[in-house]
Amino acid sequence: MKKYKKWVAAGLTMASALALAACSNSDNSEVKSGYKPSVKMDSAYNNTAKSSSTYNNGTLKVAEYNSSPFAGISSPALMTNGEDQDVYSPGLSSLFKTDADNKIVDGGMANLKLDKSAKTATITLRKNAKWSNGMPVTAKDVEYAYEVIASPDTTSQQYSDDWKAIDGMEAFHSGKAKTISGITMPDGEKGNVVKIQYNKFAPALKFGGNSFMWSSPEPYEYEKNVPIAKLGSSSQVRKDPIFAGPYKLSKQVTGESTSWVPNKFYYGKKAQIKNITIQVVNENNFYSSLKDKQFDFSISGGISTEYPKVKQLSDYTTVGTVGTSFGYIGFNLGHMDTKTQTNVMDKNSKMSNLKLRQAMMYALDIGALRKKFNNGLAWQPNSLISPYYKNYYNSKSPRYTLNVDKANKLLDEAGYKKQGKWRVQPNGKPLTINYGTMTGTPASEAQDNYYLQQWRKVGLNVNYASGRPMDMNKLYAILQKPKQNEVDVFSGGFSTNSEPTPTGLFGAGAAFNMGHFATDKNTELLNNMNNAKSWDDSYRAQQFKDWQTYMQNQAAYVPVTMSLSWTPVNKRVKGYDARPTDTEFWSNLSLTNSDPE
Numbered sequence: 001m002k003k004y005k006k007w008v009a010a011g012l013t014m015a016s017a018l019a020l021a022a023c024s025n026s027d028n029s030e031v032k033s034g035y036k037p038s039v040k041m042d043s044a045y046n047n048t049a050k051s052s053s054t055y056n057n058g059t060l061k062v063a064e065y066n067s068s069p070f071a072g073i074s075s076p077a078l079m080t081n082g083e084d085q086d087v088y089s090p091g092l093s094s095l096f097k098t099d100a101d102n103k104i105v106d107g108g109m110a111n112l113k114l115d116k117s118a119k120t121a122t123i124t125l126r127k128n129a130k131w132s133n134g135m136p137v138t139a140k141d142v143e144y145a146y147e148v149i150a151s152p153d154t155t156s157q158q159y160s161d162d163w164k165a166i167d168g169m170e171a172f173h174s175g176k177a178k179t180i181s182g183i184t185m186p187d188g189e190k191g192n193v194v195k196i197q198y199n200k201f202a203p204a205l206k207f208g209g210n211s212f213m214w215s216s217p218e219p220y221e222y223e224k225n226v227p228i229a230k231l232g233s234s235s236q237v238r239k240d241p242i243f244a245g246p247y248k249l250s251k252q253v254t255g256e257s258t259s260w261v262p263n264k265f266y267y268g269k270k271a272q273i274k275n276i277t278i279q280v281v282n283e284n285n286f287y288s289s290l291k292d293k294q295f296d297f298s299i300s301g302g303i304s305t306e307y308p309k310v311k312q313l314s315d316y317t318t319v320g321t322v323g324t325s326f327g328y329i330g331f332n333l334g335h336m337d338t339k340t341q342t343n344v345m346d347k348n349s350k351m352s353n354l355k356l357r358q359a360m361m362y363a364l365d366i367g368a369l370r371k372k373f374n375n376g377l378a379w380q381p382n383s384l385i386s387p388y389y390k391n392y393y394n395s396k397s398p399r400y401t402l403n404v405d406k407a408n409k410l411l412d413e414a415g416y417k418k419q420g421k422w423r424v425q426p427n428g429k430p431l432t433i434n435y436g437t438m439t440g441t442p443a444s445e446a447q448d449n450y451y452l453q454q455w456r457k458v459g460l461n462v463n464y465a466s467g468r469p470m471d472m473n474k475l476y477a478i479l480q481k482p483k484q485n486e487v488d489v490f491s492g493g494f495s496t497n498s499e500p501t502p503t504g505l506f507g508a509g510a511a512f513n514m515g516h517f518a519t520d521k522n523t524e525l526l527n528n529m530n531n532a533k534s535w536d537d538s539y540r541a542q543q544f545k546d547w548q549t550y551m552q553n554q555a556a557y558v559p560v561t562m563s564l565s566w567t568p569v570n571k572r573v574k575g576y577d578a579r580p581t582d583t584e585f586w587s588n589l590s591l592t593n594s595d596p597e
Contacts, residue, residue, distance in 0.1 A: 031376075034367030035399070037564055038376035039307075043321045044577040045569050047592055055591045059275040060573070063295040065283045065303060067439045068472040069255025074241035076216040077148040078232045080157050080476065082325075082495045086299045087278045090260045090586045091132065091243025093268075094215045095123065095142070098208035100581050102498050108583070109137065109217075109244065109267065116535075119201040121213060125192035130265035131219055132248035140189035141217035146180055147172070148218055153229035157480070157511040159341070160504040161523075162211040162530070165200035173341065189220075202501075202530030203540060209497035211504045212530070217244060246271040246587045256280050269587035276586075283441045290316060290568055293596040297576065298567040304374040305443045310568050315597040320566025321578045322388045324500075326381060327493040327561040329451075331357050334516035335483035343508050343516040350433065350488050353426075355414035357555040358400075360489070362410070363454045365402035366560050373443045378563030383548040386562055389500045391537070394545035398552050407458045416459075423459040434465040436479070436487035438472045445469065448491070462489070479514040490514075491560075498580060500544070501529055506557065517556035525550060570596040 030036040064070065070083040076092065079085055085092070097108030104112050109129045113122040129137040146166070149158045152175040164170045167182025182197040196213065204210035219242055226234045236242075241249060246268060247260035257279045262271035278299060281289055287306045289295055290313060302310065302318070311318055333352055334345040351357060366380040382399035385392055415426030425431045433455070437448045448469060455462040465478075465487045478486050494505055494512070503526045504510050508518040525547040534540040551557065569576045572593035582588060 030379075032371075034370035034374075034380050035382070036379050039564065041318045041320045041564070041566060043319065043579050044582075045317050045319045045571075045573065046576070047571060047574040054272075055572075055594045056272050057274045058591055058594050059277055060273045060589060060591060061295045061596060062276060062278045063281045063289060063298045064278055064300045065281050065286050065298055066300060066472075067283050067441075070280060071473060072238050072252075072254045073232055074243075074249075075148070075218060075231070075237050077145050077158060077214070077218055078154075078156050078237065080480075081472070082493075083300070083472075085495075087258045087280075088241075088243070088249075089245075089299065090247035090258075090271075090276055090278075091241075091245045091249055091263070092216065093243070093245035093266075094208065094583075095125075095217065096208050096215055097583055098498070098580075102207045102209070102580065104206060104208055110142070114201075114205055116201055119198040121196045121198070121205060123194040123196070125194075126267055127192060128267045129192075129244065130267065131222070131242045131244050132263045132265060133222070133242045134265055135219070135221055135242075136190075137217050137244055138189060138220070139185040139187065139191045139194045140220045142194045143180070143183050143185060143189075144220040144223075145214045145216060145218040146183055148228055148231065149214060150180065151228040153227070155229070155232040158214075158504065159509065159511060160211060161507040161509040161526075162202075162501065162503045164509075165198050165202060165212050165530075167197045167199055200530070203535050204499050204501050204530050207499040210499040211497065211501045246584070247276060250275075266587075269584045271587050272590040286310075293570070296570040296573050296596050302377070302566045302568060303441065304377040304563065305441065307375040307377055313568065315571050316568040317571060318566055319569050319576055319578050320377075320564040321580075322386065323563055323565035324386045324388045324498075325493060325495045325562070325565070326384065326386065326559045327491065328384070328557050328559045329361070330490050330492055330515040330557045331517075331555070332484070332488050332490070332515055333556060334518070336511070336516060338482050341509055343510070343513050343518040345516060345518050350431075353414050353416075354555065355410040356416065357558075359407040359410040359414075359458065360455055360460065361400035361555055361558050362403045362407040363458045363460075364400070364451065364560075365454075366399075367401065369447055369450065370561060373447065374561070374563065377566065378561050381559035381562045382552065384502065384506075384551055384557060384559050385500055385544060385548050386496070389544075391541050392500055392544035394548040397545070397548045400552075400555075400558060404458060411458060411460075418459050421459070422461040431461060433460055433462040434486060434488045435462050436465040436475050436490035437469045438475055438491070439469045451491075465490075480511075502526065502547070503529075506551070515556055517554070519554070521550060522547075522554075572597045 031038045064086050070087050073079050073084050074088045095110040096104045099105050110123050110125045149156045150173040168180045171177035172180045184195050186193050202212050223236045246266045248263040250261045251259040260276040286303045287309050331351040333349050337344050370378050370380050383397045387393045416423040452462050478484055505512045508523050528543040574590045575588040
């Protein structure tokens with residue numbers, strides 16, 4: 001099964017009458033149904049047998065398995081997919097260090113002080129934080145990232161309603177102000193202190209990767225002569241980017257590979273390996289490239305259809321943890337109002353009927369797909385929140401299970417009557433549904449064909465948009481448009497933050513909300529996750545759980561796969577750790593042989 005291409009890093013009465021199948025089986029039956037993974041693996045590999053040998057003058061060879069080129073955007077504020085994050089990850093560095101519970105602690109590139117009563121966050125950079133060209137990381141670099149995200153002319157997709165919690169952010173985003181009044185630099189732009197004034201102080205601020213504070217600096221002095229509107233296509237971002245992490249970019253072939261050498265200016269643990277290459281490799285070559293020992297591990301993760309063969313490779317060990325990413329089926333329900341930067345649901349949208357969306361999900365046996373294609377590594381989720389987030393995941397949230405009779409009944413009730421082979425719209429006009437999906441592996445193609453087959457079985461005339469699966473970049477170029485009618489239903493994926501507030505993906509103001517789902521209830525539940533009451537952990541957890549059930553019932557975005565985040569790791573690698581507590585992942589890696597074994 002393909003790795004889903006991810007985006008980085010937001011009426012209850014009717015739904016309750018159409019109750020979905022709740023998750024209430026035993027663990028064993030859930031595994032058999034494709035609702036839980038059956039594979040267990042270690043979360044780290046340290047190669048202790050060869051701890052005395054080092055060959056760090058060699059090259060660590062890393063694969064990015066993908067059927068499309070990476071886009072080549074190195075700025076975290078401008079990135080829109082996980083592939084770019086993967087290939088530039090050796091150079092990326094977060095502002096903050098986090099503990100095992102993902103709480104921000106001292107000791108990172110910057111320390112954070114929160115003042116709940118004053119509703120302020122103070123970020124203090126360490127004095128020795130530098131970019132890979134030797135320039136210091138300054139207060140302006142921290143502040144400028146917010147300008148890049150919120151500028152009216154930006155190409156960033158990161159802005160969401162949660163940013164309005166910062167004083168002046170909304171005025172800046174709408175073009176009514178030239179600066180962000182709530183972000184100040186007490187010691188000046190070249191100082192090391194940034195103070196953020198909030199009008200809404202959220203408990204999410206305690207955690208890394210939250211949606212109220214950006215955790216990556218932007219090199220202002222290096223980029224300041226480029227208009228923000230053109231930053232995403234500039235040489236500073238595309239051709240010769242600089243980084244603040246343990247490695248610096250030494251070479252790249254756009255869309256194909258990146259090469260790295262240690263960044264001598266990095267403040268943290270020094271990189272141990274002389275060279276790293278990250279190469280895009282077609283997903284269909286996953287097993288063969290590892291069998292031929294071309295790569296040490298996959299930064300993009302494993303491909304589960306190949307797992308039975310890969311686990312037999314004696315020179316590799318599989319390492320993984322419960323992942324936070326997910327694949328989903330989404331529906332186009334409206335448009336983005338470019339004046340207000342708000343998603344709007346169109347009542348006349350082709351997919352606006354709730355019963356139509358629910359029927360399409362009841363027509364599918366997603367659990368059977370997970371069993372057939374994922375070899376115990378992935379499962380059919382019952383929620384848009386991964387069980388990785390133990391405090392917030394709702395194990396009792398409902399999931400859609402195959403029920404063709406129910407699908408047909410829902411369509412009949414909603415007025416989608418059959419006229420010959422196909423159903424028509426309630427107004428009697430023909431109904432043709434365009435399905436958008438990405439090119440991938442034979443297994444992903446089989447899944448997409450199954451979707452079309454099942455939807456056609458219930459009388460829905462569903463065809464591939466553009467006649468066939470699309471290149472990833474082409475599909476997302478369509479979905480990113482403020483308004484489009486080329487794709488009605490689509491398969492996609494999200495890579496979520498380490499703090500799970502989903503406003504940046506599914507909020508009314510979220511650019512990543514490409515299906516344009518926006519209801520008052522959705523906004524209410526999202527806001528409740530970080531309101532004044534949500535400092536009470538039990539209240540906050542309940543808001544997350546209520547939101548998960550609501551979203552399942554609304555069937556605007558329906559999760560169809562979550563999986564272990566895993567990869568084969570060659571046994572010459574030392575220090576590979578998949579756990580989120582490893583905040584120096586690239587620096588901790590070393591080699592015990594000159595080439596993959």
